[in-house]
Amino acid sequence: MSEKKKLNYTKAISELEQIINEIETESIDVDVLTERVKRAAYLIKFCRGNLRTTEEEVKKALSEMDEKRAEELSEEREDADVESF
């Protein structure tokens, strides 16, 4: 779960590219290959899955935002940090 939180598209794709480059350019032991392919498969699944599935966290965050932030925003409108940009 913690890894899933950390993992994003950028990290996933760069790791994937790294794995493929490794297995394409280096002679690799079959045991290591299996491990790499497993990892790559996971990364691909992660990316393709995330393109299509609803991420509960995001959904939750967005709905919370709708309820809570609406009032806050009207009050915070004059906040210095926002004003400054």
Place this chain on the structure above:
Amino acid sequence: MDFLTLGELAFLIKSAIQSSLSEEYWVTAEVAQINCNYSSGHCYLDLVEKRDDVTIAKMRATIWASNFSQISNNFYAATGQELQIGMKILMLARVNYHEVHGLSVNIKEIDPRYTLGEMALKRREVIERLTREGLIEKNRQLNLPPVIQKIAVISSVTAAGYGDFLSRLNNNSYGYKFYHRLFQAYMQGEKTEDSIGDALKKCVKLRGHFEVIVIVRGGGSRADLHCFDSYRLARMIALSPIPVFTGIGHERDETVVDRVANRRLITPTAVAEFLIYTAKQFEDGIDVLRHRLITRTRTLVEQEGQRVNNFAEGLRSQAKHYFKTVNNALRNNIYLLQTRALATLKTHLINLKEYEGRLKSSSKDLLRTGGQKLKDYRRALAVHPGHMISIQSQKIDNCEMRINLLDPQNVLRRGFSITFLNGKILKEVTWVKKDDIISTRLYDGSIISTVESTGKDEGNERKEET
């Protein structure tokens, strides 16, 4: 006391104006307010002149319905925009005074080129200012994530473009999921600039939740575009920490907001398509990698299998070869062993036979010799006593004879004599001199004589006796 009625005063003013301001004038002014009466078709405006944002003149103006449609159409055709608040216009005007409605300017004509120039000038000034302040590329320099899925939308629920955007985005044929939230803003009218500004502030406050801000509004209409040339709005977009995309639905003119946005897309649909395209690009990239992975893995596995097979094959043939060699070697060794063993055995057998023969013959010899010797001994033993005695007595006789031969008595008997000097046997003539007395021993007696002389023989020395 003379006095005028208000109507009389009004009449005087009207006459004065008509006599001294009868001409038509080309006048520049800024539109401060505009209202069109759709039933009558007349248009009523407030015109101002400002200097340093302070109003230094203000007048009401009218465009009669008979002129308005043509003026309005010309203006729109030239500028792409409706007449609206904040625009600077150049108009052909006549001053009018009405006893009830007061002073106003009647607009006969508007030259849109002036407004265009003003707009372009203003836009150029804003762009120059943003460039000078290093803001013009600021939002464009923000990196986009490989996939943009969390979208803050600034639009109006009622805007046609918003619906287009959402339906295009949500009904994409790839089944990609996008998270979007609307930040409501007016997309036309005088509140547009402020409300978009407010919406932007809200988005920025929630920056962690969004990867992009899109500003979309319905395509087609070019009304109210001038607020997108506003310095304030452009500056906010430039400084937004989230990339901003625009799809504000106009094709010809690029507004200042478009200019500072991370990406300018023509229509809301185009924005949605760009977002879908980005995801598609990403997935295609993944597919390419996936394909490379599969191909490479397959190759590697096949190679490995081939290698194992080759290895097994090699092992088998090598083992076969090895066993053959070993077998041959063994066979050879066995053969060698057999032949050598046989040869050795044969040799030993021959040797043995030889030894046997030799043993037999030598033992026979030994026995024979032994027997002979025994016989000899027996024979010797048989003849021994008499024989031994005769041999020994012969030996003794012999010895006696030899001894007798050596006896000087016997020598003397044969005629030899011995001479003594002073009791010693005289052997050499030099031992004596004249007058020495010598005794000579013969066989049967002695002679005593005195030496007369001595002389040496040529060979042996000889003594002459006297």
